Amino acid sequence: QVLLVESGGDVVQPGKSLRLSCAASGFTFSNSGMHWVRQAPGKGLEWVAVIWYDGSTKHYADSVKGRFIISRDNSENMLYLQMNSLRVEDTAVYYCARGGGATYDMDVWGLGTTVTVSS
Amino acid sequence: DIVMTQSPDSLAVSLGERATINCKSSQSVLYSSNNKNYLAWHQQRPGQPPKLLIYWASTRESGVPDRFRGSGSGTDFTLTISSLQAEDVAVYYCQQYYTTPPTFGQGTKVEIK
Secondary structure, eight states: OOEEEEEOOOEEOTTOOEEEEEEEESSOGGGSOEEEEEEOTTOOEEEEEEEOTTSSOEEEOTTTTTTEEEEEETTTTEEEEEEOSOOGGGOEEEEEEEEOSSSSOEEEEOOOEEEEEOO | OOOEEEEOSEEEEOTTSOEEEEEEESSOOEETTTTEEOEEEEEEOTTSOOEEEEETTTEEOTTOOTTEEEEEETTEEEEEESSOOGGGOEEEEEEEOSSSSOEEOOOEEEEEO
């Protein structure tokens, strides 16, 4: 079955960096766009970034543009999110999600990994 | 950015009764070239990740019970749960995927009365 497993969440200080990973299985990873979506404690869903199936195009939310970098390794079925200059407001559960057939849709979600930014 | 606004923020419904959630987008998400509404509904049960329920505004994802029905077009959409079950307690989010950035409604919490 389709499975997405995130890892890399941690407690870090403001200004530090962290890299999240998402291991994909059960589908042809190289055919699917992939997203990162986050959820702050007790809040709703906020889209973070998307990368197209071949890595050729990336889009970011304004709140993370210039600080976060989405990337992928299709040979390893892995999605990444490099998070730099972390802020307290980046504290959230980060989910990776598979894109459906329409570029900005999401049809399968991972379990999530928790990032806490605190001094 | 397209703003998605859901109503109500929460509702309590008796088991077996109907629950109705509304979602309004700040601009149309109907793509004229294919006549498809780029609107999805996701369910998030307590302590779990979100799960896709409905896409193209009215198409149920595989395995989703037929008591879930999506409707609407353009800027106004509705998710109806025809006969609420205990396992339907969750927060429901509408999401537009018409353009970047994809955006979500604030969520509607459904509880048992």
